[in-house]
Amino acid sequence: MMGTEGRLRLLKTLSLIGVVFTGLVILVGAWTRLSDAGLGCPDWPGCYGRLVVPDAEHAMMHTPDTPLEVFKAWVEMFHRYIASALGLLVIAIVVMGVSLRHQPGFPWLVSLSLLAAIIVQGAFGAFTVTLKLWPQVVTLHLLGGLTVMVLFLWLHLRLRRFVKGDLTLGGVPAPRRPLSPLWGLAVLVLVLQLALGGWVSSNYAGIACQGFPTCNGQWWPSTDWSEGFHITQSVGPNYLHGQLHADARSAIQLGHRLGAMVLGLMLIVLVARHWQETRMRPWLAGLVLVFTLQFGLGVANVVMWLPLWLALLHTAGAVAMVVAMTLSVWNWRTLPVEPAVLNRNQTIMTT
Template structure:
């Protein structure tokens, strides 16, 4: 990229926003036609489910962008060389590709990066619509629209992370935070969806505490962070073979350099080349923590299976299926040399675990609220006013 060209160029912003609005109108129109005449909570739940689907797609496209080294396909932000699309920047991209045919800027990589940005902005537009509708009709909803507000706030933060991913040249800590931010956005959308549906989960009566689910969810997020650190540092192939690593059960590792967070890609904190043993340490940390996570997920799935509740058993089946999916895709990354299909499957499976566990936690919390409100409702005089603010509805 020309040194005189700014890393941040706001000139195409209005055109980008217009394009994002047009893209968002397509799924929004489909949702509106399908939900005509439905109660408002159901409408908003369906809209949030649609946004959830598109957010999982966005996570997959983001992973594909990273896996194809397309994160700097357009090396400025938010447009591409100050243009709406790579078509407008054809001359600049051609010059960069001629100078470095396998470099970070090529026509293909530019389109991958911009498609990721287009989808991200469209998802942001849909989240804005959902938040505005939730606040406008807040008196008709079973819960406060604060989850919708938090989701809107966080999608703006994610946009900032996307900007710094480009302007800081794929700084590993920023890229990993961007990945974690996408999972948080997904979790917020799930919480928003469950708040609109208000479906307390009966397995709460089987003494399955939401805190237990929260601990397992925290372990999943930790493993995603370690996996993101592996991916952003290109450490997937640092260990050849499984279950050993490069023929050893405990290979030589350099965790001090590997887990120095404030450093540039491929460098140590002091600016030297990152040693190979540091990449091995990053890879092995992800493998070892996977053992802890597998045990936790199996224990939770067994507890749900034994809950005696059909919905709890469906959650157990979902967790078991996602766990097998993650083990198969993770092993495929190692033994098949990091194929893009397996890497994408691994990223989507991680998002699935976050979504399922967040949904489970939200419904258990709703059940706790119903249980806590039940004595007050029972003591309420006949014909008396409501006890407290809007109450979650059992289903």
């Protein structure tokens, strides 16, 4: 029978594995989408009614109007297999945490939030197939995957502090700075930019604007913003390769570019505001570095006409951006306020 200490160490390890594993699942999902394999299996959770890819004869009998493409079907099923394994990992973490849930400071609520998120994410996976790659669901599916990864990371960080014994002081939670409006705004801008990136991908608008920094040779090209961001579009058509016309896709791509500029400016403000906190400098510098690399990857995707390997790197950059922001927020909230910063803030308040 595993003791409490051993159980906590195992939970800490499993939560870190969950962070890496979730990143892998997100990348495989991107590979599935970029390979046009999102509908490689027309049903869910099986593939032509089976848990493994069947032969062409069975597939024809099951769904006559959707011919089997073996490679795409296996890509889609591989994504489902590893996503299911991730779900089992979450369940294992929650079950292991049941006996620890009453200990002061144990992140039980984070564990339950992770379980709820993985269930919702599984539902989005089903809707992605049954609603024929409806862009709204595909975008939410991406955001859901990133949410699961953040929860895994937050759980790991909480468990690390809990194991070290500094999360509670005499049974009282250690003080943490509340999330300031500036940090909250930075997180919101990042979430919106990630949603825009998902919207670009789900509507196949990655190269709707050829060239950079101009779009199709113009600084402000012909666009259709109302159609490009018409989120109440009907459910039913097959959205593989998209349904929008060129001007609508150009508007989506241009919106994503503008969002990147806003996010970059937001990070500059964030760094300028908190650079005097020496303990925060490595995290802020890392955040800006990841954003710079991600911006460069976005430009390269446009210039090089969206090769598969580069598009996957851009997705990996989004994952890294989320991790960098999460770690920055965590450290800003938990690191002790430096005396010089505290004195400066008090001076500002008194004047």
